[in-house]
Every structure is written in C-alpha cells, then in structure tokens.
Amino acid sequence: YRNCIKRIIDIIMSFLGIIVLSPVLIVLSIFIKMTSPGPVLFKQERVGKNNKNFKIYKFRSMRTDTPKDVPTHMLEDPEQYITKIGKFMRKTSLDELPQLFNILKGEMSVIGPRPSLPNQYDLNELRNKNGASSIRPGLTGLAQISGRDELEIEVKANLDGEYAMEITLFKDIKLFFSTILSVIRSDGIKEGKIE
Template sequence: MYQKFIKRFLDFILSLLGIVILSPLLLIIALLIKLTSPGPVFFRQERTGKDNVPFRIFKFRTMRIDTPKDVPTHLLENPDQYITKIGKFLRRTSLDELPQLFNILCGDMAVVGPRPSLLNQYDLNALRDQNGASSVRPGLTGLAQISGRDELPIPVKARLDGEYARHITFKEDVRIFFGTIGSVANEEGIQEGKNE
C-alpha cells in the first residue's frame, strides 16, 4: 500500500512544497552560477530510471563546460580543475541536487531511493538488476547515501540499493531522509577524483 500509492503521493507533495519554499534560494543559486562562470545554469544528463528506462536528470551546473562528458566526478583524474568556485560549495552542501525536486514532481524520481546511475555505469547497473534495485524509482537520497556515499565500493552500494528496494517502508524513508540531513551537514562520504 505505502510503496504503490502513498509514497508517490508524498513525493509529489514534498517536492511541490520544496520548490515553493526554496524558490528564493533556487533563484539566488541560479544567479550566482550565471554571474560566476560561462555556460548554462542547469546541468542535464541521461540517467537510469525505474525499470532501466532512461530519463533526464537536472542539477545546478557545478563544473566548467569543457569537463569530460558522462564521467562520474570521482573517476576524473583531477576534478578540481573542472569544478567552479560556486560549484565547490554547491557540491559540498549538496545544494546542486535541488533541481531534482522537479524530477520528483514529474515522477521520474522519488525523495528516497537508489541514486540514479549513469547509463554507462554498466557494473553498477548490472548489480542493481541482480539485487532488484532497478525496479524502484531512483531517489534524491538513499540508503547508500547515509552509509558511505562515494566511498562505498560498487558491490556494497548495489547491495544496499537492493536491500532498500526489498524493504520500502514509511519508517525507513523517514530514517533515511533525516539521516541524509546529518550526512550532508557533516559532509560525510564525499569523494572528488579517483580513489587510489
């Protein structure tokens, strides 16, 4: 009942409220990006959605326009050379993810679920298929995000995503939601560049 009906209803209401309440902040961030670096305000990219159906994710642009395409930041040799000044702050505080409220509103994403992967992250996507994580909407945050985020090896991340997909409850979503606030505040699990 919760997973099929209530979760989507709550996602819609929460994303709509988030957009309305945070609209001044969204506007300020958009202006700062536009004034401090050339290029668009938003970064759009194809990601893997529910049942492996691709969708276009929205983020605030945090990197220069000459950054290599479709490469996860943690796999770049020297990501600092590509991240803009305002981008560094947005990434550290996860404010760059706020435009995904629109993805949630239109039903491509949920507030809580496995983070949407790149289409070319074949190893992660294959493991998510095996673990059943591909059968749910990707989320703004998820179990892997409060359990280590970028520092997690891919098999562990996929296992956590599958664990969440098999046990979706209101209580778990609330726990992950508030756990995310703590993780972001403490800047836990953020990794920029290759982990040697």
C-alpha cells in the same frame, strides 16, 4: 506504501520543496550565471525505474569543458573543472535541488537508489539482479548515508537492493533525517578517482 502513498508523499514534498526553496533556487541560479559561462542547469542521461533513461537536473557545478558522462569521482583531477560556487554547492549538496522537478515529474523519488549513468554497467547489472532497478531512483538513499562516493560498487548495489526489498514509511523518514545530518557533516563526499 511503496507505490501509491510513497508517490503522493513525493509529489507533496517536491512541490512544497520547490515553493519553500524558490529563493535559494533563484539566488544560486544568479551566482552560477555570474561566476562562469554556460547554462545554469546541467542535464544528464541517467537510468531510471525499470532501466528507462531520463534527463536528471542539477545546478551546473563544473565548467562546460568537463568530460561528459564520467562520474566526478572517476575524473583524474576534478578540482580543475569545479567552479568556485560549484565547490560550495557540491559540499552542501545544493547542486541536487533541481531534482525536485524530477521527483514532481515522477522520474525520481525522494528516497531511493541514486540514479546511475547508463555506462556504469557493473552497477546497473548488480541493481538488475537485486531488484533495485525496479524502483524509482532517489534524491537520497541508504547508500548515500552509508558512505556515498567512498563505497565500492558492490557495497553500493547491495545497499540499494536492501532498500528495494523493504520499503517502509518508517525507513524513508529515518533516511530523510539521516540525510540532513549527513549533508551537514559532508559525509562520504569524494572528488577524484578512488584508489
């Protein structure tokens, strides 16, 4: 399952997701363009399968003068950079929808560890040790439904490794529906430095 079948499911789900959600993608694109200067999409270097970097796509939820390559939860005062529509998109995770194209391209999977920044050295090192870097990063994963931004690096990496060791269709289905519930409740979303 973890290779061929999982990839086929990723292609089907991302393709159908793009088609079904195309009205939402269009409306959000218009709102972003109308409410703040800058591009609709935010592209950023992330670490992919086997530590191969790729450009992740997101709807731009922050101003163009936001410090680059800094995770939002590490910013001193992220609220000053988040746009009005961005606040809504981040709370509902709608800013992540363009990653359906990353999944379709084969850079990501629907389920897997969230792709890290190249400069998150501690997280990347731990993922290398526990095998989590050997699989495609995901739109959502075990760490996402277990605390998300509130998790410490070691805990997040352990959950990523736990998932990488045992990838099954049943687990992916469970994580997919758990993510929907987590998004509805806005679980684990933390803006700004975690003390």
